[in-house]
Amino acid sequence: MVWVRSEHAGALAVVSAWLTAFIPWNVTYSSAVSGGSVLFVRFPFFQIRYAFGVPFADAVHVSDPLSAIAFQSGQTIAVAYQAWAVGAAVLAAAVAFAALYYAREGAVEAGPVDPVRLLGGLLGLTGVVLSAATALLWTRGFPGVPIPLGVVFCFVFAGVLLSVDRT
Template sequence: MVWVRSEYAGELAVLSTWVAALLPWNVFYGAVSGGSVLFVRFPLIQVRYAFGLPFVRAVSVSSPVSAYLLQSGTSVQIAYAAWLVGAAVYLVALAVSVYYYREEARAESWPVDPVDALGALLVVSALSFLVASALFPERFFGVGFGVGGGLPGVSLPVGAVLQLVLGGVLLRAERVS
């Protein structure tokens, strides 16, 4: 089954890659230390919003690199390492998509179809994000799978699943040469 016509596959590949930047691959909401915390993790940044006692209100933004370094030596460092791998692969996909957008004719002459390349990069990145979601000490769909048994709350890998679907659609696109 083909879900995209070949003449639109290139545009869909570029658009899918750019949309993936705007989709949080993981959203966690939970109660900690008398307050609540909301983590919204995008491929290249994490926004943490803490509120209630004792936090009052605090917002912080971090990159995968800084989050990984901050967690150095902790039990969740491996989850942040998986995020870092997914972010690095996603950055490659983003660079390929920008080049493909600007230099379509040159990209089409590559030995590898750029649509397939972007699809594969999105799938690998999404799988890394799903691994990171499973390794975080948060409750994944309400069940604690991560290191440490899980924090009270719910973690949803919404964007990772959607990115996996987008990558799969690109890999299934039939191209006419």
């Protein structure tokens, strides 16, 4: 079954990579953190932590994967944050390649690698790594249940891009 026509595959690949960068890969609500409730919304390149019941200026905290790793240093869940950083790096490579593909479509299409399949593979790899990060959060004692929202999109986009008939 063909999900997308071959002539639209390049545009879909670029949009899929860019869109994935804006979808939270993980959303976790926890009612067991420091006696209050906290919502974590983890996007590929940053995390928003919102603590309920405190003034807004103190309730919102934004961090990137590297500062989150530093904050979790020595904790059992630090490895989950390290996996998140790896997933973010893979996605950054996909987004950068998608920008190059958008800017220089003819040259990229003439290269030795099919850019649609490459982006599909990078999105699939991002999904695998962020799935591991989600599993590590869950199994290493992070309170709450992580919902891997963006991870699902990674796999869907990867599956569509890898199944495109490029003949």
